[in-house]
Amino acid sequence: MRVQHISKHIHHKPILADIDFSVEPGSIIGIVGRNGSGKTTLLRSLAGILTPTRGSIYIDGLDIFKHPEIKKQIIFVPDSTEALKNYSTKELIYLYKNIYPEFDTSYLFSLMKRFKLSQISKIGNYSKGQKALFTLITAFATGASYILLDEPTDGLDVIVKKQVLQLLVEEVSDRRLAVLISSHRLDELEFMVNEVIFIKQGKVDSHYELDTMKNEYKKIQLAFAEKMPETLKDEVEILDKTGKVYTVLIPRGNIPLEEKISESMPLFYEELPMSLEDYFVAKLGGPNDV
Amino acid sequence: MFNKALWFQNYKQSKFLIWILLALFVVQMPLQAILSVESWQERSERTTYSEEYVYEVQAWDVMQIFSQGMFTVFLAAAIVIFASLLIGLERNTRRSDFTFSLPYSRSSLFLAKWALGSTAVSVFFIMNFLPAYFIIYQSEFREALSLVSSIEIFWAPLLGYIFFFSFSLLVGSITGEMVSQIILTFIFGFLPIIVFRLVQEFMQVHDFFLFHIGSEPQWIEYATPFLYAAGSMGSLPGVIAAVLFTAVCLWGGTVLYTKNNLEYNGEFLMFKKLNPVLVVLLTVMISFFGGMIVSSLAPWGADALRILSYWIGFTTFMLFALLIIRRLIKMNIIFSGKAV
Numbered sequence: 163m164r165v166q167h168i169s170k171h172i173h174h175k176p177i178l179a180d181i182d183f184s185v186e187p188g189s190i191i192g193i194v195g196r197n198g199s200g201k202t203t204l205l206r207s208l209a210g211i212l213t214p215t216r217g218s219i220y221i222d223g224l225d226i227f228k229h230p231e232i233k234k235q236i237i238f239v240p241d242s243t244e245a246l247k248n249y250s251t252k253e254l255i256y257l258y259k260n261i262y263p264e265f266d267t268s269y270l271f272s273l274m275k276r277f278k279l280s281q282i283s284k285i286g287n288y289s290k291g292q293k294a295l296f297t298l299i300t301a302f303a304t305g306a307s308y309i310l311l312d313e314p315t316d317g318l319d320v321i322v323k324k325q326v327l328q329l330l331v332e333e334v335s336d337r338r339l340a341v342l343i344s345s346h347r348l349d350e351l352e353f354m355v356n357e358v359i360f361i362k363q364g365k366v367d368s369h370y371e372l373d374t375m376k377n378e379y380k381k382i383q384l385a386f387a388e389k390m391p392e393t394l395k396d397e398v399e400i401l402d403k404t405g406k407v408y409t410v411l412i413p414r415g416n417i418p419l420e421e422k423i424s425e426s427m428p429l430f431y432e433e434l435p436m437s438l439e440d441y442f443v444a445k446l447g448g449p450n451d452v
Numbered sequence: 453m454f455n456k457a458l459w460f461q462n463y464k465q466s467k468f469l470i471w472i473l474l475a476l477f478v479v480q481m482p483l484q485a486i487l488s489v490e491s492w493q494e495r496s497e498r499t500t501y502s503e504e505y506v507y508e509v510q511a512w513d514v515m516q517i518f519s520q521g522m523f524t525v526f527l528a529a530a531i532v533i534f535a536s537l538l539i540g541l542e543r544n545t546r547r548s549d550f551t552f553s554l555p556y557s558r559s560s561l562f563l564a565k566w567a568l569g570s571t572a573v574s575v576f577f578i579m580n581f582l583p584a585y586f587i588i589y590q591s592e593f594r595e596a597l598s599l600v601s602s603i604e605i606f607w608a609p610l611l612g613y614i615f616f617f618s619f620s621l622l623v624g625s626i627t628g629e630m631v632s633q634i635i636l637t638f639i640f641g642f643l644p645i646i647v648f649r650l651v652q653e654f655m656q657v658h659d660f661f662l663f664h665i666g667s668e669p670q671w672i673e674y675a676t677p678f679l680y681a682a683g684s685m686g687s688l689p690g691v692i693a694a695v696l697f698t699a700v701c702l703w704g705g706t707v708l709y710t711k712n713n714l715e716y717n718g719e720f721l722m723f724k725k726l727n728p729v730l731v732v733l734l735t736v737m738i739s740f741f742g743g744m745i746v747s748s749l750a751p752w753g754a755d756a757l758r759i760l761s762y763w764i765g766f767t768t769f770m771l772f773a774l775l776i777i778r779r780l781i782k783m784n785i786i787f788s789g790k791a792v
Binding site (some may be wrong): 209210211212230231232234244245248253257259262 | 454550715
């Protein structure tokens with residue numbers, strides 16, 4: 163899938179600006195950003211629901227807006243089952259079989275059995291967790307190559323969340339699918355994604371492979387006899403401050419800055435493991451940004 | 453247009469109305485035919501006791517069963533709601549995200565809705581027309597059927613309903629949600645007659661005549677979509693107009709639906725450029741209506757007072773209209789449903 167320079171204006175305001183990236187089979191990409199940064203708009207555009215003001219989305223070289231039949235390779239799983247809640251499982255299977263020629267009913271039943279989901283007369287009657295699992299399972303059964311998930315674990319309990327995430331990882335590795343996930347839950351994304359796209363004010367702020375990204379910054383804990391020198395404060399990203407102990411992020415390999423820290427004679431200096439959340443705070447804004 | 457999945461999806465979201473439509477057709481035609489034959493018999497028997505009075509079934513009596521009367525109004529209303537379930541409600545809820553993410557062109561999505569509605573209307577109409585016709589044919593009032601033409605009782609109502617359904621879908625292709633689709637279908641459905649009446653009243657109050665005041669000219673009737681569903685177009689030109697207008701609505705609806713920007717789902721109109729046009733149109737109409745209402749309270753002889761009250765009503769209604777319509781245009785109704 164090639165997302166080529168898409169921009170989207172809504173009510174004359176730019177919501178997405180010049181978004182450009184590619185999605186390769188076998189990858190799980192996390193789309194991360196603050197509230198209102200344009201994550202859902204991006205996913206809805208990728209599914210062909212919203213028409214970009216500029217740019218387009220291509221699958222196998224075909225523009226999805228000019229060749230909508232190519233969207234058989236995409237399935238969008240929104241954060242609500244509103245559209246399907248009145249269907250019975252049997253009806254939904256009938257519907258999907260007619261939409262997606264590669265829909266695999268036996269595979270669907272095997273996954274339903276695995277997660278103890280019985281056939282039901284109204285999908286809306288499943289519990290919240292069951293609905294999440296069922297929509298995810300049906301999405302995988304369609305045989306689509308690109309699965310677009312909008313906040314897939316929002317509001318789920320820990321057990322179901324674990325099942326959902328495990329299923330995702332298994333499917334991607336077994337079937338060479340590409341999954342794009344928009345989520346606020348950075349701890350969950352960290353568990354499964356191999357690429358992260360940071361969206362800031364409708365633009366791709368950065369697009370990294372997870373491992374590369376973690377090597378870009380260094381998370382350290384520092385303690386000073388008094389407070390941190392003002393000259394240092396301007397150059398580091400303070401993640402946390404408890405008394406005289408600071409947790410900061412600094413760009414890895416910035417030798418002059420490391421020397422400056424060392425010259426400021428910290429009482430304590432320790433490197434901590436980086437998390438996606440640390441990177442998110444560093445990249446997408448400080449505590450005063452909403 | 454005849455994609456099985458889209459047929460099923462559209463049926464699923466409108467089946468409630470489809471069965472109501474069937475029930476209305478059953479009551480309108482076969483049931484009304486049985487009851488009418490019974491009442492004609494009763495009236496006919498009563499005339500045997502009176503030498504001066506002979507009872508004859510009129511063409512009007514037959515048309516009440518097939519193409520006119522209050523059931524056509526109920527059916528027109530049901531057709532508008534049917535169209536609004538297919539487009540408007542989809543926009544109010546998050547179902548349109550599902551629909552537009554499917555691997556079909558937007559024109560196929562629109563045409564599938566039209567095909568389902570037109571087929572339901574046609575099948576229900578025909579399957580109720582035949583028994584109703586047979587009931588009258590086998591009764592002693594068989595001759596009454598010769599008083600009406602096939603255009604009056606079959607083609608005009610059938611094509612009229614299909615046109616009105618296509619018109620409702622066309623309105624749905626420019627509106628952002630269910631309520632605005634219903635409101636605008638009714639307003640535009642009567643628009644030529646409403647405008648004519650308002651202008652007529654304006655001229656009468658001001659004693660200033662741009663054209664002869666009388667009953668509506670024929671072209672106004674041809675231009676009023678609602679009259680097609682109400683069975684008032686029982687003539688060959690009416691049937692031809694219904695077919696032509698259906699084609700126009702289908703083409704226009706498909707083009708507009710294809711150009712829909714779904715981010716405006718839930719708002720009054722999908723096309724923001726139409727907002728000022730709609731604000732002006734509705735404000736002017738409501739203002740003229742206000743003038744008409746208030747001036748009707750003034751005594752007939754007091755011309756100056758009638759003109760004064762006309763403009764008081766006009767201004768008052770205009771202010772209210774501006775306030776209400778501006779809010780209406782800015783509204784956003786989305787039932788987003790719970791997450792997951």
